[in-house]
Amino acid sequence: xxxxxxxxxEAVVEDVTEQLDNAEGIQRSxxxxxxxxxxxxxxxxxxxxxxxxxxxxxxxxxQFKRLGEMIEExxxxxxxxxxxxxxxxxxAAL
Numbered sequence: 729x730x731x732x733x734x735x736x737x738e739a740v741v742e743d744v745t746e747q748l749d750n751a752e753g754i755q756r757s758x759x760x761x762x763x764x765x766x767x768x769x770x771x772x773x774x775x776x777x778x779x780x781x782x783x784x785x786x787x788x789x790x791q792f793k794r795l796g797e798m799i800e801e802x803x804x805x806x807x808x809x810x811x812x813x814x815x816x817x818x819x820a821a822l
Contacts, residue, residue, distance in 0.1 A: 730793075748760075774789065795811075
């Protein structure tokens with residue numbers, strides 16, 4: 729994770745930790761599920777979590793940075809690649 733991703737992740741975890749102290753039963757389960765749904769976009773790219781139309785450079789996400797490196801490695805070998813993703817859409821080029 730990048731520093732930005734780790735910071736966002738920590739903020740989400742701190743927030744839910746406080747909420748879990750006062751939650752019981754189904755509410756507690758709902759908080760845990762919603763937290764997991766928040767953490768996934770942070771791991772993908774901060775912009776996906778923040779929804780702020782900010783820059784989309786690969787340096788803001790370790791996953792995107794590594795993907796870019798892998799693409800370059802494959803291109804240097806003049807190979808083809810197919811990328812499967814859970815993104816419904818993405819408006820940035822790597």
